[in-house]
Amino acid sequence: MGWFRDWRRRRILGQVRLDASLWQQTLNRYDFLRALSQQERVRLRDRVVLFLHEKAMHGAGGLPLRDDMRIAIAAQACILILNLDIDFYRGWVDIIVYPDEFVAEYEFTDDDGVVHAVKEPMTGEAWLGGPLILSWADADGAGQGTGYNVVIHEFAHKIDMLNGDANGFPPLHADMNRNEWAQAFTVAYEKLCASLARGEETPIDAYASEDPSEFFAVMSEAFFELPAVVHDQYPDIYGQLSRFYRQDPAARLGRALDADASATARVRED
Ligand SMILES: [Zn+2]
Secondary structure (H helix, E strand, O other), rough: HHHHHHHHHHHHHOOOOOHHHHHHHHHOOOOOHHHHOOHHHHHHHHHHHHHHOOOOEEOHHHHHOOOOOOOOHHHHHHHHOOOOOHHHOOOEEEEEEEEEOOEEEEEOOOOOOOOOEEEEOOOOOOOOOEEEEHHHHHHOOOOOOOOOOOOHHHHHHEEEEEEEEOOOOOOOOOOHHHHHHHHHHHHHHHHHHHHHHOOOOOOOOOOHHHHHHHHHHHHHHHHHHHHHHHHHHOOOHHHHHHHOOOOOOOHHHHHHHHHHHHHHHHHHHH
């Protein structure tokens, strides 16, 4: 069925156009998109068109979902798969967007067999084989250079879930080494937990210490939002994520900043 799917996708790409001004507005809105080359922008736009076609986005809690919001969410989701196949998001369809934090209610059984009913405010949630849920207030606030990005975070969980429950170990490419991945992530995770236990500040969100799946999701956020920090502070993780996502965002952002600086210098000379 591969040929039919490819033919269908080519047909969609040939027929569907994104609103050019909304698209430009989205690219300008986030540092990690502004830094893309022309070729990468075209590739991202194709991913976004297919993504919007294949996923169903619903506003919840009274949120009217506008096209600029859909495109903003799709563009952030697709930066992870810019150089991967859109099939990395296979097996589920629905994206539910709340205006702000939403309350998740669930039960879990602890080690003593006691069942706890939990009600807690969430900014995002990804279900295995099910929907992905986002708070628009949080999705809207991403890209401000803080490293926080709920869309990238939840979609990283979805990629992690391609081989079962989220555990920080997504299915690696054939040219990657499972031992190297495990080694890099285990060492960095334990180091982060130890430094938090000593009460130290950490270069990335402390939520990463929750468990290995959150560590992978938070590292993925930082990889795109603050690539220089991951590159300098967690070089082994940067190396693994770079091979996994097939991107080098630190180099890309560096080139974009250089270009901005020389443009500013030219303006000053004039
Ligand atoms: Zn998470």
